[in-house]
Amino acid sequence: MIQRSTLILPNEQAPICLSPRLMQLAAWISRGSKVLDVGTDHALLPIYLVQSGRVKSVIAGDVVEGPYQTAQRNVKMAQLESTVDVRLGSGLSIVEPGEVDTVVIAGMGGGTIAEILDEGRDVLACVKDLLLQPMNAAGRLREALQKHGFVIVDEQMVEESGRVYQLIFAQTSTECLVRAQYQHFMDKDQHWLACEFGPLNLSRREEPFVREAVEASRDHFQGILNRLPVEAGDATTLRREEIARHLSEMESWLKEEHR
Ligand SMILES: C[S@@+](CC[C@H](N)C(=O)[O-])C[C@H]1O[C@@H](n2cnc3c(N)ncnc32)[C@H](O)[C@@H]1O
Incomplete structure (x- = not known):
């Protein structure tokens, strides 16, 4: 199981060490991109992205008060309040269209991720890269990606704590290329x-x-x-x-x- 809402950084100096699952998602993020991490929970990925210099700033969102506060605490402890913007709210609704070009959604059911994409069409229209890790229902999620015109450019199956997770890197594309895939x-x-x-x-x-x-x-x-x-x-x-x-x-x- 993915640990939820319990992770607090040891101290502000300690560099973030990501799990293999989050490390693969981070590796797919283009340098300098404008990232939103939906369902950030502990905010480890956003903190890592800024600390490693891959991006200058990140928006980290969570719909539940507890994880939102954990994220805020971790960001404060890492002294990154000016570069990791933690927001409370559901899915893509916490950003304006064009505010981000890359969206990460990891550690949720494939159906929930598909609903987040459906409900955030206006924001999704300005997104280039989607980095997804469904806990289940990967088929439903890939159908949603086809519907929204995203082609899969890379996929990995990554083992973490005895469980294998599907990781998907999708980019906005044409209907023709999506169908051809x-x-x-x-x-x-x-x-x-x-x-x-x-x-x-x-x-x-x-x-x-x-x-x-x-x-x-x-x-x-x-x-x-x-x-x-x-x-x-x-x-x-x-x-x-x-x-x-x-x-x-x-x-x-x-x-x-x-x-
Ligand atoms: C298991 S955690 C995953 C944390 C992190 N993304 C990871 O992969 O390690 C799932 C998080 O998604 C949040 N969440 C669930 N539905 C959401 C939604 N519609 N919008 C934003 N966050 C959501 C939950 O509150 C929880 O903190």
């Missing part, structure tokens, strides 16, 4: 698979964790299918059919690897 998988009836695990992840078969993630998901869905009653109502039948389609997509991709 998934076309290869659509041609093979693997669109759900590509959304769930990522078109770049799936094309990098040698990467650690990708095959394991697909196998674990296959076993999970097979378990659900085994428990669903065969003789049941329409809703169960539809669910069985949907799971069977997911299983077929995963099995076909796993088999391709052995060619």
Whole structure:
């Protein structure tokens, strides 16, 4: 589990040491960009970005009072009140369109991140880079990225404290390029698979964790299918059919690897 709201810096001199997950997100941030960290909690990422000189200033937002105060305390302890602007509020609503060009949203459900993007269309229209780390529902999030015209330029699966997280780096693009990114998988009836695990992840078969993630998901869905009653109502039948389609997509991709 990601630790929430408990992290206070040891003292103002101590340099921030990021976890592998946050370190990868930081590595994707272009020098000098105007960054908003949504759901900042401890504000470790914004503090690191300024301390390392990658950016001059950052906006750090959280919708919950406790994490907001933790962020403020950590920023004060790091003596960065003039460069890390901590704001209380939901999603992208705490900035004006054009105020930031890069948005980080990490450590939330994929559905919540998708809603934040939907609700912040005016701000999103001026955003170039999106750095995302969903805790679940990565497929729903990638569908939202397609809808909003963002193409995935890099993806990583990163292990932290025994759990593997999907990290997504997306950039604003054209409808044509966004569609092209998934076309290869659509041609093979693997669109759900590509959304769930990522078109770049799936094309990098040698990467650690990708095959394991697909196998674990296959076993999970097979378990659900085994428990669903065969003789049941329409809703169960539809669910069985949907799971069977997911299983077929995963099995076909796993088999391709052995060619
Ligand atoms: C698990 S923490 C993640 C902290 C940090 N981003 C990380 O990845 O380590 C999730 C944070 O998101 C905040 N949050 C949830 N929904 C939010 C929203 N709609 N807008 C802003 N913050 C939100 C929560 O209050 C919490 O502090």
